[in-house]
Amino acid sequence: MNVHFIAIGGSAMHNLAIALHKKGYKVTGSDDTIHDPSKSRLEKYNLLPEEFGWFEEKITSDLDVVILGMHAKEDNPELLKAKDLGLKIYSYPEFLYEQSKLKTRVVIGGSHGKTTITSMILHVLNYHDIEVDYMVGAQLEGFETMVHLTEHNDFIVLEGDEYLSSPIDRRPKFHLYKPNIALISGIAWDHINVFPTYENYVEQFSIFTDSLINGGMMVYNEEDEEVKKVVETSENSIKKYPYQTPEYSIEDGVTYIDTSDGPLPLEIFGKHNLQNLAGAKWICQHMGVDEDDFYEAIESFKGANKRLEKIAESSKTVIFKDFAHSPSKVEATTAAVKNQYKNRSLLACLELHTYSSLNAEFLKEYEGTLDKADEAVVFYSPKAVKIKRLEEVTKEQIANAFNRENLTVFTEPEEFKEFLFKQSLDSRALLLMSSGNYGGLNFDELKALV
Known part of the structure; x- marks a missing residue:
């Protein structure tokens, strides 16, 4: 072909x-x-x-x-x-569906966590030498490329993005996969350039739920009220499997999850990641992996690329970078790091980089998202605002939106970098959240701060 x-x-x-x-x-x-x-x-x-x-x-x-x-x-x-x-002109998701029509399609959806959950599933399957086709949006350790297609594998695992399929197909990608097995991790308004109202955005997840084949399985986070409502009110003839945060404890900077065989130490941390783990476990069980085998494999999962990725660590400090940019992701990631390192002061830095985050009207969604940080910094580029043809956003608007008295706002990359490299990180944790790079920040250079 x-x-x-x-x-x-x-x-x-x-x-x-x-x-x-x-x-x-x-x-x-x-x-x-x-x-x-x-x-x-x-x-x-x-x-x-x-x-x-x-x-x-x-x-x-x-x-x-x-x-x-x-x-x-x-x-x-x-x-x-x-x-x-x-x-024949196909969008990316349309072609993936064509390639998988005869397979069991497993689709992971949600405003946040879908990349991590998909990565967890693939890590577990790879650990046990179970071959499947897949597509995931982030680089995963042990995988050269993040799309794999064969004629012979029975399953395909797909990260289900709610963004548009192509310039000539305005349907969300995850509407096109027609899953046999699906998951929704959470719903929090995003992509406002495409979905101008919250109700319009939520509707896409209802359509996704109703797109499951007759008799399909939906795994869902019942701690998210919107997800719970969307799935439980659906009249589609599907089986519904709720999940919630498992019991866990934190000791000496390590998170342990409760299992039938006792506490299991994890490489990952944060309530949101433990929710992700619970969802991934359900999916793996539907794919034939029992609970004990899941736990054996997940213990070595270190996270998806750029998702709470540890850049450097010493006995006195730790530095993370994370892809978090939407309000729900920022809040969950900030809380996770603070909870994991309660005895350290947390410096949380956020770059407003996406179309939604630079929208003056959407900014109010960020209120309270950095409250768990001891010190908070926001960086944005006025040039990026112009490139995206958005209304000008001022420092005052940002400060008011976050509603935090001691928020520091930078608009120049060099000023932000100078601030960062002047910091003493003794007994501190540094968290850098962005889908960009703060105007050219070299993350490798940060290792010198440790």
């Missing part, structure tokens, strides 16, 4: 391109810019475009399929040519 990717450089798209290449497909692609790690990985498999840009001549009637990424625009010349030729 000949497949062409329009916007091959995306984090999900390049992984799918490599997976299809390994499956024996002939793969080509285009993009106007590609950065590492996508660039290096595509280069390794000889899939990197010879030059960047969009080229109509790459679109011919010899192509069996064109896969369209979100980075492309509706007037993309390659897309228009594909339409003129009447070629």
